[in-house]
Amino acid sequence: MLHSLALVPGFALLGFLIVLVVGRKLGDPKAGWVGTGAILGSFVCTLLTFFGLLSRPASNRFYIENLFSWIPVGSLHVNIAFLADPLSMTMALFVTGVSTLIHLYAIGYMRRDRDFPKFFVYFNLFVFSMLVLVLADNFVLTFLGWEGVGACSYFLIAYFFEKDSAATAGKFAFIVNRIGDFGFLMAIFLIFAHTGSVTYQGADLGALGQSCASGSGGHLLHCGLSSGTLEAICLLLFLGAIGKSAQLPLSLWLADAMEGPTPVSALIHAATMVTAGVFLMARVGPLLSHAPIAQDVIASVGVLTAFVAATIGTSQNDIKKVLAYSTVSQLGYMFLGIGSGAYVAAIFLMVTHAFYKALLFLGSGSVIHAMGDEQDIKKMGALRKYMPITSFTFIIGWLAIAGVPPFSGFWSKGDVLDGAFAKSPILWAVGALTAILTAYYMGREVYLVFFGQSRWQSRANNLSQVEPGKNHDSHSEPHEPTWLMWLPLVILAFFATIAGLLNLPFTAGIGYLDRWLTPVFGTSHLAISTSGKWLLAAGDGVLAISGVVIAASLWRNVWNRPKLEPKFLQDAWGLYSVYEYLVSKPAQAIAKISNNVVETKVIDGAVNSSAGLVGWTGLKLRKLQSGYVRNYALGISIGVVLVLVYMIVRA
């Protein structure tokens, strides 16, 4: 059954090719069904591979499917090879599973869009790239997938490219990601330069890390990396992760990426692509455990991002931007887990986050649909009565992300915070504060959208300024979407509720994810006593519930509290201005100098003066062309005489 591994990305690629070639003929909605079916195929193959891997003993749970040699240059051998190990299978399972649901949702959401097939072309290509990223057995192939998802992200953010803001947001995301890619590339170069190999070496990464510490020279497997090199590699990889996973200071592109259609935000900018950075750091976890500086940096950046993004989230008015900053914040949590050495907790949070954040985004999409493409939560309210399924599932998503027991977020976030506490109580304190904020800002959104007074009477006016390409129905009241859209909501809500079962902390026996990932990360040994764990868990629950209560008391009946939404936070801590002054302004100044000085003086000067020189020479030389044959003959004669004189003198 393990041989179905190559079919996992294969199905997605097939779907991409079919929709690419005959998508226009299939049209709306058949192209969407083909795309969804392909991803479902990927999901089934992933399941098969997963069970194949499960049937093996824990120590032998890795499998490499080597397709062909890709770059055989000198001592560099890069294969197109896929690696199935517990980590990549965990990723692939939730990526394909959530992708299938979101594809299904997108058939309903993108209905009557002008470029319906094009959307699924990009969507399938994205899933293919993402699967290449997670299943790759070497850094270079991962990088290929990494770039692929980046490109698809760009295409899909700028999907409504007639809109200036969408086109700009796409470019912004792409350029910011280049900064991260630089780090990733440099890390690959360093790894190759020091070890001569770019593969992950299957499940032996654990052994690799240990021998790295002992410092016996040679291959990555028993590598002789100095601790400085190791830190550099980890920090450079983290730079890549910062770009892809929107950590500080490169966070803002993710908020702007909300210009894309909502299924894109759900799939790419919440559930899968942005977690690639976390996946990458988890993949090199065995190396990272021996790089204490890098760990500190990652944990600090993560917790800082979590906190800053959560504060920004409290003041946003766009239903999707709140979720975007919330995603940034949750990714910060994941990096906090990675930096604290709690890799399983980070992966656990990633999986549960994929469920509840996809759920929240899809829910917001269904709200946006019902409101006729209105995204301002200040212009919503009381939708609970009109959209029971959406509001019910959305509230489940809220409770899950807030970390209210027994929803999934409580368990996964609890694990991350435990790990942070074991590393440093300061990290834990900031993380705990962020947990309250998380419950609060999501509560604010829920209350503004689904509770209180309805503030959407002026909807007829909004209809005139909807974005092009989106459909809007003519019904006067908001209503539930088709089953295509609410079915994924219900399924995701189910998983958002129960996903905590994956890794319950009570006894070692039911920590399934923990045991499953042990071959990759080694046994986790948290330096917290059992009673301490219970205390922390109780604390997490109290924090989450207090956040929910605060949100309820503040926002249930009041929809406008300017004091709680300071401009400073609405402007994302002035980060946009920082970008503007640090990057845009200097770049514009350089452009101006290039245009006014370099272009006119240097480049034009060089071109014009060389042309002038040629012209002047020609003007002088034309006098030689008198037109009299005897002049030319005389010239020849004189020349002959001179040559003869020269030869005679020489002789």
Add this chain to the structure above:
Amino acid sequence: MSISGNWYLVVSAILFSIGAVGLLVRKSVLVMFMCIELMLNAVNLAFVTYARMLNDIAGQVVVFFVLVVAAAEVVVGLGIIVSIYRSRRGTTADDLHILHG
């Protein structure tokens, strides 16, 4: 008795100089053309002389080449001269200085 080879060379040099000076000073294209022929044949004479003096047949071979090339050149040259004559009613070289740069 045989005449020393040097005299042939002297004749060759004189013929060449006459041809060269004629080319420089005459205006009629036809005459200039004849001067060129004179120069070519002066060179031929020098070649043959040297071939005899150095006992090397290669010099005479070159003469054949020169003759062939000269014949070809005459064909082209006379053709041009005829066409100049047709358009200008004269064969003065200086009339053609409108070709200057």
